[in-house]
Amino acid sequence: MRLTAPRILSLTAALALALPGAAAAAPVKVGFINSITGPQAPIGETMTNGMEMAVDDLKKRGIDVKVVKQDDMGKPDKAISAIEQLATGDDVSVIVGPYTSACAAAVAKQTEQYQVAEVIPAASKEDLTRLGYKWVFRTNAPGDVYAKSLIDAALSFGKPKSVAFIYESTDFGSSLSKVGKVYAEKMGLKVVADEGYQAGSPDYRSTLTKLKAANPDLVFMVSYVADAILLMRQSREIGLKPQAFLGGGAGFDTSQFEKEAQISTNVFSVTQWTPDSSPAAEDFNKRYTARFGKRPTYHAACTYVSIISAAEAAAKAGGDRAKTRENLATMTWNGIMGTVHYGAYDGFTNQNHVQMPVTQYQGGKAVTVYPPSLAKGAKAVYPFPGWK
Amino acid sequence: MIVFFQSLISGILVGGIYALIGIGLTIIFGVMRVINFAHGDLLMLGMYATWLLFKYLGLDPYVALVVTMPLLFLWGALLQKVIINRVLGALPQNQILLTIGLGLIMSNSVMLLFTSDYRILTTSYSSSSFSLLGISISQPLLYSFLVTVAITGVLFWFLQTTDTGQAIRATAQDRDAAQLMGINVKRMSVLAFGLGTALAGTAGALLAPTYYIFPQVGGPFTLKAFVVVVLGGMGSIVGATLGGVLIGVTESMAAVYVGSGLKELVVYVLFLLILLFRPAGLLGKSRA
Numbered sequence: 001m002r003l004t005a006p007r008i009l010s011l012t013a014a015l016a017l018a019l020p021g022a023a024a025a026a027p028v029k030v031g032f033i034n035s036i037t038g039p040q041a042p043i044g045e046t047m048t049n050g051m052e053m054a055v056d057d058l059k060k061r062g063i064d065v066k067v068v069k070q071d072d073m074g075k076p077d078k079a080i081s082a083i084e085q086l087a088t089g090d091d092v093s094v095i096v097g098p099y100t101s102a103c104a105a106a107v108a109k110q111t112e113q114y115q116v117a118e119v120i121p122a123a124s125k126e127d128l129t130r131l132g133y134k135w136v137f138r139t140n141a142p143g144d145v146y147a148k149s150l151i152d153a154a155l156s157f158g159k160p161k162s163v164a165f166i167y168e169s170t171d172f173g174s175s176l177s178k179v180g181k182v183y184a185e186k187m188g189l190k191v192v193a194d195e196g197y198q199a200g201s202p203d204y205r206s207t208l209t210k211l212k213a214a215n216p217d218l219v220f221m222v223s224y225v226a227d228a229i230l231l232m233r234q235s236r237e238i239g240l241k242p243q244a245f246l247g248g249g250a251g252f253d254t255s256q257f258e259k260e261a262q263i264s265t266n267v268f269s270v271t272q273w274t275p276d277s278s279p280a281a282e283d284f285n286k287r288y289t290a291r292f293g294k295r296p297t298y299h300a301a302c303t304y305v306s307i308i309s310a311a312e313a314a315a316k317a318g319g320d321r322a323k324t325r326e327n328l329a330t331m332t333w334n335g336i337m338g339t340v341h342y343g344a345y346d347g348f349t350n351q352n353h354v355q356m357p358v359t360q361y362q363g364g365k366a367v368t369v370y371p372p373s374l375a376k377g378a379k380a381v382y383p384f385p386g387w388k
Numbered sequence: 389m390i391v392f393f394q395s396l397i398s399g400i401l402v403g404g405i406y407a408l409i410g411i412g413l414t415i416i417f418g419v420m421r422v423i424n425f426a427h428g429d430l431l432m433l434g435m436y437a438t439w440l441l442f443k444y445l446g447l448d449p450y451v452a453l454v455v456t457m458p459l460l461f462l463w464g465a466l467l468q469k470v471i472i473n474r475v476l477g478a479l480p481q482n483q484i485l486l487t488i489g490l491g492l493i494m495s496n497s498v499m500l501l502f503t504s505d506y507r508i509l510t511t512s513y514s515s516s517s518f519s520l521l522g523i524s525i526s527q528p529l530l531y532s533f534l535v536t537v538a539i540t541g542v543l544f545w546f547l548q549t550t551d552t553g554q555a556i557r558a559t560a561q562d563r564d565a566a567q568l569m570g571i572n573v574k575r576m577s578v579l580a581f582g583l584g585t586a587l588a589g590t591a592g593a594l595l596a597p598t599y600y601i602f603p604q605v606g607g608p609f610t611l612k613a614f615v616v617v618v619l620g621g622m623g624s625i626v627g628a629t630l631g632g633v634l635i636g637v638t639e640s641m642a643a644v645y646v647g648s649g650l651k652e653l654v655v656y657v658l659f660l661l662i663l664l665f666r667p668a669g670l671l672g673k674s675r676a
Contacts, residue, residue: 039602041504169649197648200608202599203402205526206395206640207648213391226506226600233515233598238394238524256508263515 027064028314030307031086031116033097033107038073039199040099042225042256043299047099047121049292050300053284054307065311072098076106083107087114093314094119094324096306099299101125101171111135117313117325121306122272122299124249125175129351137328137342139306140272140298141354143172147180147220150246150270151187153358153370154218157382160243164193164216166207166231167248173222176248180220192216199227205234212240222248225256232263236387243383244268253359253366255294261364262388266381268360272298273337274368276376277357284336305337390522395640401529403636404536405591409609410616410628411540412587418560418623419580420476422483426491427613428606430585434460434592435601436498439507442596449509449597450531456593457586464585468578476577491606499603507601514597532594539590540629543583547625556580560623615659621672630670 032051035044048069055065068090070082079098086092087110095111095118098104104123111118112135120128120138124146129138154160163184167173174196181191192214195207208231211219219242221231228251235245245267251257252269275285275296284304288296310324313331317323329350333340342350358370360380369380409431416424424430437456441447447455467490475483513531517524547553558566559576567573591609599605616635620627635655642654662670 037499037504038604039506041602042506045505166648195648197643198652201639201651202405202595203398203636203640204643204648205398206391206643209391209394209398210644226508226602229508230598230600234526236515237517237526239517239519256506260508260510262510 026319027066028311028319029066029068029090029092030311030314031070031083031090031092031095031097032067032307033070033072033079033082033086033095033103035074035099035103036069036071038075039226040074040224042254043250043297044099046294046297046300047097047303049288050121050296050303051096051307053288053291053300054304054311057304058308058311063311063315065307067307068092070097072103074100074103076102079103079106080110083110083114083116083118087116092116093317093319093321094310094328096121096303096310099123101128101175104128105171108133108136116321117310117328119306119310119328121302123172125171126179126348127175129348132349134350135325137309137350137352139309139337139340139342139352139354140302141356142348142351143176144179144183145354145356146176146248146270147183149356149358149370150220150248150268151180151184151189151218153268153270153380154244154246154382155187156370157380158243160189160217162190162192162214162216163218163220164195164211164214164242165191165220165222166193166195166197166204166211167220167222168199168224168227169196170199172224172250176222177220180248184220189218199224202230203234204231205238208234208238208240212238217243218246219244220246220248221252223251225251225254228252228254228257229260229263232260232267236263239387241384241386245384246270249298253297255297258361258364258366261361264361265364265388266360266362266384268358268369268380269366270356270358271366272354272356273301274298274357274359274366274374276368277374278336278338281336301336305333305335305340308335309333309340309342391644394523395644396637397523397525398529399637399640400633401526401533401636402640403633404533405594405632406612406616406636407629407632408536408539408587408591408594409613410620410632411543411625412584412591413613414617414620414623414625414628415556415580415587416584417617419556420472420577421563422472422476423480423487424584425484425487425610426494426606427584427588428608428610429491429494430460430464430588430606431592431595431609432495432498432601432603432606433463434589435596435599435605436502436507437589438593438596439509439601442509442511449511449593450535453535453590453593456589460589461582461586463589465578465582467585468581472581473574473577491610495603495606502603504603509596509601511597526598528597532598535590535594539587543587543625552579556583615655617669619659619662619669621669624669624671627669627671 072079101123124143165177167177247269313327314324359366441452513527516527616631620631642651
């Protein structure tokens with residue numbers, strides 16, 4: 001038998017199948033801190049789904065991953081005990097998570113002490129990759145891109161002159177609106193209202209009334225899951241009618257929000273990822289929907305990508321933490337989010353460069369409407385036609 | 389001016405629901421001197437009951453009250469008979485631990501059954517409103533407020549005029565004396581806890597169409613109920629009603645004139661000030 005290249009390949013494949021333990025070394029240990037319970041649980045669930053898909057896909061590529069899960073309940077103190085447990089008790093090679101900005105920031109501060117790399121999948125507070133943390137990497141775009149994409153989109157659709165901000169007073173909400181306000185003013189928009197609110201209140205009507213009295217052309221909202229729905233419901237009640245509602249990702253980019261067609265129709269949201277952005281993304285979308293019965297949100301996609309980067313970097317380093325960190329800083333990946341590379345730009349370090357598409361809910365579905373290169377001819381409804 | 393009246397109206401309407409939560413807590417405290425830390429979790433059960441009836445039987449949340457109220461009453465009565473009754477004579481901290489434990493068991497059981505997903509109950513009127521001279525009045529909140537007023541009215545009538553109502557009040561005034569007069573105080577305790585639970589559940593049901601539902605939703609409402617009750621005077625029903633509306637309006641006004649993020653601060657500062665000058669609450673009588 002002559003050993004041609006295809007033969008060698010098929011032989012090795014057969015060998016790998018016959019001796020599963022021989023090809024793969026000990027499984028790579030990846031710590032995964034996520035909001036499994038608590039108010040962020042619906043988003044946490046999509047992230048767990050993304051993680052599971054990544055583990056299966058890695059296995060197909062011959063990388064055996066053992067994920068050690070920790071629940072932070074959306075609370076920073078729990079996230080800190082999670083990293084302590086993962087880094088010392090479970091001795092993981094790398095950590096993916098946590099979800100919220102507040103938790104991710106708490107964990108980021110500890111990475112140096114424990115000498116373990118943290119790959120942040122979906123937290124957007126700018127500081128996370130701006131303070132020069134050596135061990136912190138981020139897959140998703142930071143807060144400035146959220147605000148920039150949304151405001152650019154609105155300015156390309158019409159001629160808004162003023163903007164009102166209403167946001168949850170958390171790390172995520174405040175940091176995102178802070179950069180949003182700076183960018184809005186730079187683009188010549190007048191900031192007519194700036195309202196941070198305490199999440200979990202049943203009544204935002206008075207705040208929204210105050211907003212309505214300021215008569216803004218754009219209303220920029222930053223909220224997690226349930227408040228997004230509540231804010232839009234109460235906006236409809238009091239008849240708030242700007243030229244456009246701009247939702248800063250998170251709660252505005254969930255299947256729950258999408259389902260509430262009465263209040264979500266014509267609302268804009270910004271997202272880290274859309275299912276139709278590339279063939280690989282479409283394939284991911286199909287497999288995810290078939291497996292979990294829901295469409296994947298950007299949280300799922302970003303987690304999927306983060307787990308793959310983290311696990312491959314760790315596998316290549318043989319599980320060594322310092323080498324894993326170096327690999328994360330130097331390797332590049334190609335996948336459902338396009339090219340992923342954790343590099344330095346615009347004052348950020350270890351930050352993946354992501355262009356954030358803007359979507360609009362039309363007929364109960366999120367449709368990509370901006371930038372034109374990704375919109376595929378879909379037209380944005382602008383200005384807001386009013387409540388039905 | 390419209391902004392002022394708008395926030396006044398929303399404040400009063402939301403305050404009505406706070407009042408209902410407070411009344412339930414104050415009845416339980418009045419009759420048994422047990423501080424019920426599971427109150428918010430009972431409210432959460434009312435929310436889930438409403439949500440289930442709406443989802444699987446298509447029952448409107450307000451119509452569903454005829455099922456949820458008796459259901460929660462029975463649940464409360466059962467809790468009292470089987471568990472709370474045993475600690476009536478125990479140290480207050482033991483009672484507190486028991487009710488906290490009960491609350492944890494309830495919220496975690498619900499989490500096991502229904503996961504911690506947020507449930508949103510969407511009715512055809514969930515985001516509708518009436519317009520009155522430029523002020524919009526939320527339809528679901530208005531309905532909830534009217535139901536609250538009706539229930540509070542019936543409750544007053546029941547406590548003031550019926551024999552059972554008077555027996556409950558007598559037990560609240562002096563448990564030993566009531567027992568000496570031949571009142572079955574154990575039965576009154578069961579009634580009171582059932583009533584308090586039913587009121588908490590009703591408040592949950594009334595919040596369901598405008599709020600969201602998840603297993604841990606109770607915590608903040610337990611806290612709010614305490615503020616309402618302490619503000620109005622422990623054990624006073626009129627006080628709790630007043631306290632509820634006062635908190636609702638303060639929150640609403642503070643959100644507009646001070647800042648949305650600071651409304652809780654304003655509420656608690658007001659709370660402290662009132663307690664400084666009236667330690668027994670607005671309508672409370674200081675007890676020996």
